[in-house]
Amino acid sequence: MADSKTIQQQNQLYEESTYYQDLIYRSLGYLDAGYPIHFTGPSGIGKTTLGLHIAKQRNRPVMLIHGNRDLSNEDLIGTYSGYTRNKLKDNYVRSVYKIEENVSESWTDGRLLEAIQKGYTLVYDEFTRSRPETNNIFLPILEERILPLYGTKQKGTYVNVHPEFSVIFTSNPAEYAGVYSTQDALLDRMVTLPMDAMDTEAKVTAVMSKTDVEQAEAEAIVRLMEKVRSLTSQKEDGNGPGLRACLMIAEIASRQEVPIDGNDEGFVQLCLDVTWFPLKNSVEEKHHSRVRKQLEQECRKVKVGEET
């Protein structure tokens, strides 16, 4: 899978597509000017991969943090993790027995504090999954370039943000409603770039760059997934099989030597296993048996080199 491919091959899509080249160029410009950027778009369209790719271009260490409801200020800033005890026994003069004991609390830097002090490029993936109270810490970081250390018992009250520190946020707008409302104040301080879903050609390039399938095979898989998606009312934005499903089918088929062919039972079963669950979740229960039949028919029509 990806490990058999070089990073360069994985970046093939970014090198070949003017859409991505332009997006990368603009993003690097905003980051250089000191502004964070924010990629937003449906699940699986490549926000994290693009964020990490751009972060690497900045030639600074890259740190990745995943947003989640349990992420706390302690994780981000740091915490006292216990006590360090130093004991000195002095029995040099036999009649005198002296013990000196020093107990001090030991502090562990949080991940954000480290990134801020050392000037990393931080990719904060799915930041809207974290609680707004946790994300509030980013307001002074982005606005005043300081990280307040309130509540930490640290000597200083704040640390200055390293001039090279920058942040790339990602989020999935479909999750805003169900998770936590995004703080408008935070969004005001970043350049938000909505990402377009990949077109067919881009998906084929991505599949070929990450797996060992040939172009005609990648095209057949991507076309099948597009047909499968059209069985749901949701198109590119929402759940349902997308690029991840294409990659999974291509990867498993090439590893297990399953031919990309609708006449092969193994291939049909693989496609059903990968796509049925997300597809089922995107259609009403009363349509399940009809959609399952249509799905199977589409899988059986797959023929490499032929549009079905």
Ligand SMILES: Nc1ncnc2c1ncn2[C@@H]1O[C@H](COP(=O)(O)OP(=O)(O)OP(=O)(O)O)[C@@H](O)[C@H]1O
């Ligand atoms: N340029 C690319 N070339 C090859 N594969 C890619 C590319 N971009 C994304 N992918 C692959 O597509 C899949 C989805 O990408 P990614 O995780 O970046 O999407 P996402 O939009 O961040 O999804 P989510 O919102 O669910 O986290 C991953 O397996 C990733 O490796």
